[in-house]
Amino acid sequence: MKxxxxxxxxxxxxxxxxxxxxxxxxxxxxxWEELNRKGDERVQHxxxxxxxxxxDKALKNIKYLEHITSKDIKAFRCDPNxxxxxxxxxxxxxxxxxxxxxxxxxxxxxxxxxxKAYFKEREQEVFELLQSGCSIIDEERFKKxxxxxxxxxxxxxx
Numbered sequence: 001m002k003x004x005x006x007x008x009x010x011x012x013x014x015x016x017x018x019x020x021x022x023x024x025x026x027x028x029x030x031x032w033e034e035l036n037r038k039g040d041e042r043v044q045h046x047x048x049x050x051x052x053x054x055x056d057k058a059l060k061n062i063k064y065l066e067h068i069t070s071k072d073i074k075a076f077r078c079d080p081n082x083x084x085x086x087x088x089x090x091x092x093x094x095x096x097x098x099x100x101x102x103x104x105x106x107x108x109x110x111x112x113x114x115x116k117a118y119f120k121e122r123e124q125e126v127f128e129l130l131q132s133g134c135s136i137i138d139e140e141r142f143k144k145x146x147x148x149x150x151x152x153x154x155x156x157x158x
Contacts, residue, residue, distance in 0.1 A: 001048045003055040003127050011047070014054060021050050059123035064142045065134040070096045075137065075145045078126050086145045087112050111152040 011018060022032055025046065035043050065076040072089035088097075092108035118125050130136075 002052045002124065003059075004051065005048055006051040006054060010054075017054070018050055021053070022046065055127065056123055059126045062126050062130075062136055064137045064139060065126070065129050066137040066141065067129070067132070067134045068097050070098050073097050073145070075142050076129065076134070077142055078122065080122065082115050082117050083125065084115050085113065086142070086149050087114075088145065088148065109152075111149050113146075113149045 006014070019029075022028070027035070027046065032043075063078055065078065067074045067076075071091075072087060075086045077084040087110075089110045090097075090108050091110075095108065120128075
């Protein structure tokens with residue numbers, strides 16, 4: 001299994017798609033019910049396979065992620081071959097990124113940008129970031145952080 005099993009609630013929401021998946025794997029209603037009654041190991045295998053397909057498709061569509069703690073913000077752009085990270089951190093104890101609005105904070109920030117090639121499959125790395133507490137964000141949020149980085153490097157050059 002690549003990712004994780006979908007929860008019962010997630011499977012219920014995808015019931016129609018799951019039925020189509022079973023049919024495409026030559027498992028029809030009567031056989032599925034019989035496999036479930038017997039506790040056949042193929043049931044778990046089919047659920048795991050379906051879960052991987054669904055999650056893989058969803059992960060392919062994720063472009064931007066963010067992880068916020070009280071002392072730093074990390075925003076990721078997940079390109080096809082590499083990941084771009086923009087990070088903002090502070091050592092100032094009076095700043096708490098979990099509470100303060102970034103536009104209200106004027107000083108004591110360290111802003112950096114880096115890129116890295118994927119060590120694993122792109123979707124696997126995106127999944128691991130989500131599991132570690134990242135949230136999906138939109139392009140606008142990432143671009144604001146990218147603009148803050150660009151502005152900070154121009155300010156340092158002047």
